Amino acid sequence: MASPLAAADALTPAASGGGVRAGYGVSLTDLSGFQNALSRAQAGGVAELNPQAVAAPSESMQALFKPLERLNAEAVSLHEHAEAAMATGNDMTPGEMVMLTVRAQEFLFHSQLTANVANRASDGLQQLFRQQA
Incomplete structure (x- = not known):
């Protein structure tokens, strides 16, 4: 398991092509969880994630x-x-x-x-x- 600092170093602009920055305390678990959720959403036939309407407060x-x-x-x-x-x-x-x-x-x-x-x-x-x- 990589340390949070190692994960943050891995996401600096130099390592990722200049597009991603991560703050202190980010972990690879957070990144992989987000990636998995995004992959599941796209695999379900959803090409674009849109906001969902919520019910009015009771x-x-x-x-x-x-x-x-x-x-x-x-x-x-x-x-x-x-x-x-x-x-x-x-x-x-x-x-x-x-x-x-x-x-x-x-x-x-x-x-x-x-x-x-x-x-x-x-x-x-x-x-x-x-x-x-």
Whole structure:
């Protein structure tokens, strides 16, 4: 079995004609596995590999990501507010600074709350699976 460094050396442009580069940690197993998968796909009559359509996310998955989307929208809103304050070129008034700080703290609170709920749900699921096992 060749070492990962030997595999990386084998794939340098000088050794392969200049077209392939491999990063640190690549192994011959990775390369042969990819080659075998590509060969199997081509042997099955597939001359060109095209992307496959995926099903739309279910309602439960959409509900799962809703808090994260809300956090993302809140972060975008906070960013736009800060950018608008910087774009005016004027110094922010103390009241504006306080309001921006309050909005940032509110965003932080919502982020921590969402992370806490996710961690509690994960702990509950792990406990359920342990009880089922």
